[in-house]
Amino acid sequence: MFFLEINNGIMFIVRKDDEMNKLYVAIIGYGMAGRLFHLPPLLGNPMYVVKYIMTNNEQTIQELKSNYPSIEIIHQIEEALTDQKIDLMVIATPNDVHYAYTEMSLLAGKHVVCEKPFVESLQQANFLFELAARQKKILRVFHNRQYDGDILTIHELIKQNPFGRIFSMTARFDFYSPQVQPRWRERPGVMPGKFYDLAPHLIDHVIRLFGLPKSLQMKTYKDREGALVDDHFEMEMYYEGLTCYLGAGQLFRNPLPRFQIDGTNASYYKYGFDQPDVNYLDIGDSYQSSGLRSELYTSQHEKVNIPILIGKHYLFYDKLAKDIQNNITQDSDKSYALKVVGLMEIAKKSDQINQIIEIPQSFQKL
Incomplete structure (x- = not known):
């Protein structure tokens, strides 16, 4: 499109493409997260x-060149950080560089989306969010599972309140994967294992529904032969009159319900994982045809x-694009x-000392 501009009394014809308003992105890391959860919705x-x-x-480089020839392949993060055209850095790397790459990106004046688990400590998380505020940039942790169909359904169901007083909720990620794999998530390092991999989703679900617990307890296990890091965890979050049970394991041949909510009425x-697992099309309130069990019992037989x-x-x-624009x-x-980072830090301590730990009042201000 062409527009007239006047500068110092001289009229210019200036081309202003829609591209000028677009947000330019660098995806840092291209494993499963980059391939399935970041590139498709961005494209x-x-x-x-x-x-x-x-x-x-x-x-991966050859696949990208074949499938997405317009995307440039880089080998070092600095190649994106020094490009003034880049607005947004998506950190989809192994966990050990989440903190460093997020800090580097913010210091370079970029907005940042960082995969979960975000960082190891609440102190680190606070520092990065404070840095984002000083830089006047947006920092978001990629809690994409808040948009899963089943948890959206549960939010609507709780609003309708058929349960009476809810006294128990279970949320799980169970699989049958008996072989230890030569992957970074299954080797000792920074935030390895099943707890760091899946607890962020489950904790995020619970605190969005019920807020912060009064206390919690967590235990990790190495169930599979040859496991080097935890491949199973069980966690309990205690509220006044409510207990939430979270867990994930890799030797569940007949998995427990994905979600279970019990109330006085x-x-x-809900069993199984959503089909489709992710959806990047705005089709409004549409429903799955997966046939997964999703049942509300009002008595033992009804x-x-x-x-x-x-x-x-x-x-x-x-939402991120609109927030950056505005x-x-x-x-x-x-x-x-x-809150997720803080609760996970407490949960790791609980695992180490094998005790229930109360949540500090200071968490209410987070």
Whole structure:
């Protein structure tokens, strides 16, 4: 498109493409998270242009060149940090560089999305969010599972309140994967193992529904032969009159319910993982045709089948683009991200000392 501009009394014809308003993105790391959870919604959103992907895997490089020839492959994060055109850094690397790469990106004047688990300590998380505020940039932790269809369905169900007083909730990620794999998540290092991998999702679910607990207890296990890090955890979060049971394991041949909610008037059970697992199309309130069990029991023998919403994972990057455009750097995502890191830090201590630990009152201010 062409516009007239006047500068010092001289009229110019200036071309202003829609590209000028787009957000240019560098995806740092291209494993499962980059491939499945970041690149598709970014490519599907007209507000973003993915300029760079950082990877050093030769097979991945060839696949990217074949499938996405317009995306440039880089090998070092500095190549993106020094490009003034890059607005957003997506940190989808192994966990050991989350802190360093987030700090480097903010110092370079970029907005940042960082994969979970974010960082090891609340002190580190606070520092990075404070740095983002000083830099006047947005920092978001990628809690994309808040947009899963089943948890969206549960939020709606709790609003309708068929349960009476809820006294128990269970949320799980169980699999049957008996062989230890030669992957970084299954080797000793920074934030390895199943607890760091999946607890962020489950804790985020619970605190969005019920707020902070009064105390918690967590225990990790190495169930599989040859396991070098935890492949199973069980965690309990204690509220006044309510206990939330969280867990994940890799030797569950007949998995427990994905979600279970029990109240004085009704119970809800949902089995299996959403189909589709993620959805990046805005199709409104549509329902899965997966046939997964999603049942509300009002007595021992009376049940109602509850339709499961299709997920709305596109909302994460939709919301981020609007916030960047409107210069909104503070919202509830920061509070939840800090609380998840703080609760996980306490949970690790609980695992070490094998005790229930009370949550500090200071967490209410996060």
